Amino acid sequence: MPFTTPFADRLNNVETSAIRELFKLLGKPGIISFAGGFPDSNMFDVDGIREAVNAALTDNPGATLQYGATEGHPPLREQLAQFMASKGARGVAANDLIVTTGSQQALDLLGKTLISPGDKVIVEGPTFLATIQCFRLYGAELITVPVDGEGAQTDRLEALIAEHKPKFVYLIPTFGNPSGALTSLARRQAILQMAVKHDTLIVEDDPYGDLYFGDAPPPSLLALADSVPGARERLVHCGSLSKVLSPGLRVGWMVAPAELLAKATMCKQFSDAHTSTFAQATAEQYLKAGRMPGTLARVRQVYAERARAMCQALRRELGDAIEFVEPQGGLFVWARLTGAGGKVSDGAVFAKKAIEQGVAFVPGAPFYATQPEHATLRLSFATAPIDKIEEGIARLGRAL
Template identity: 80%
Template sequence: MFDVDGIRAAVNAALTEEAGGALQYGATEGYGPLREQLAAFMTGKGCTAVAPENLIVTTGSQQALDLLGKTLISPGDKVIVEGPTFLATIQCFRLYGAELISAPIDGNGVKTDELEKLIVEHKPKFVYLIPTFGNPSGAMLSLARRKAVLEMAVRHQTLIVEDDPYGDLYFGQTADDRPPPSLLAMSPLVPGSRELLAHCGSLSKVLSPGLRVGWMIAPADLLAKATMCKQFSDAHTSTFAQATAAQYLKAGRMPGTLAHVRRVYAERAQVMCDALRRELGDAIEFVQPQGGLFVWARLTGAGGKVSDGAVFAKSAIDKGVAFVPGAPFYCAHPDHATLRLSFATVGVEKIVEGVGRLGSAL
């Protein structure tokens, strides 16, 4: 799955060409050559006017979310998130005392009419969204809704946090099948929105989660505060990991790597969905993902079968297979019939076997 040869070459290059920097302490905001490469990487994805000084390197995108919590949230502050959303985000923001407000979603992402009502009512410190292949839902915010989000950010002067770890993991082979541009890439269409947008990215899903390299692009004042918080937290992300990532990007291997991981994940997603239809039938419903790493499903209770994700999870563990029940992904009003299945780390044979065990557990 991983480009081991490419990563090995990047490690060797880091030690050969940059040992003085790669093995030393570094700047809190990130290793200079990596910031340059990441700025170019984001520019290549349609994000204009991204310079190295516009971003900081984080220890995975999860740290970017933690820094936002440290920097922005005071106890009692309201933060709007999607319902459902990334479990670790719920935990992180609550740790800093946020009151989380759930915005409903559908297959086209967050319902922007409802989101605007919540912004007006609650005046949140910020809105957190995963617009592209949401975790856990797999939903993709439509182009029209993306523009609407940026417009309401300006209208209400509300910060939008765009978490985009899955945006490169689309399965479509044609331009029409690919996701809309990120909010960051679309921001020039809505004057004033760039100053109200923080964008979090990661190499974990496309290169190696073990490198723990992410980044955040944000307005200068927010970036400065986040950098100060990071200095207190871990001084800087591993310079060795950063130098390795910089050399990998510099070598030009990323386009081939992205094409490879898209093919692998597309095949795994297809195999999982086919197996779910075959083994669980009308006892489960889901929309086949067009990207990302997950199938978000709902138990129907058809035929008197179990309809609670947590109960089903216990039965599945007894059969030697695990998934995450869906209820914890909601900050309010959980749907207990939901579950998240991941095809990220296992091959197609194991996927078929695992779904077969789910069928027997049901």
């Protein structure tokens, strides 16, 4: 007899991830994938992580293998506060943050603690697909602010805040997923000022900020917040070690006002009790050992070379049939098909033709909460070596 118990109504608001569905098509032998949003496993500092594991099991094996505080492993919280201070957020203390099971859990905790059905939330267009799904699961009405090469368009953002009075605004200011956009310093300051002016909570998601290719990006909203009186009390900052150390550790964190942090901690108790103490102790020992700067330097160099190779190949193989802004960091090239010369102009159609040629990417429409742009697509350069990037883009040229 088939399963007949009715599911929760909230599941009517979400669909299976288009990216996860695409991955089911990637079993074809010889396929080159630009679809994933993850770092290159060949770049993991395995020796450094092994040393961190050994140190954690040597220094305090009982605590490393035991249950821990929901807020997070205290020594790791101290290390994360120092890590953020090294990037300009010097006012953050260990008690100002909780450790989450990846920054994805931080988004879920925000949904649980802040969103009631029908609440309005402003997100970028495009934005992280899992954010759209997560906030919709809790019943949010999502409103889109457009993004250009300098990030969220702040004039439009302020108008939307004034009109809709959202529960909060969710932004990825530094090398956004999927846009790769880098919000300018002027816009960051404007965002903090409007947070105070309109008494609006801003959520800054920052998993990619350390992956810059040239000059360092402008300081995070968190680092800038103390320069705008009242902004810190209206800011949530989500960070992660997944893109820079190892996604398998599932270590992220959230900095938030004290009352919100307490509610999020309570909800986390219901979810997983605490993030893996073993993973937290490993991350703590790794940060304490001082290996992160060297790891980041290597990763930045490799990703910069791959991003440059992908952009050059796109110009060479697809010409005026595609347009994009060359990324200054992160993991992605965000592009738009122009349809020039009668070529394909729909990202989903192009994705199917590309699979037939043995190359995969993610069409852009699912990254929009409203008014999807069907000509867009996301290409990840992180996991493919340069020869595979050049071959894969050549296949894209043949798929047009």
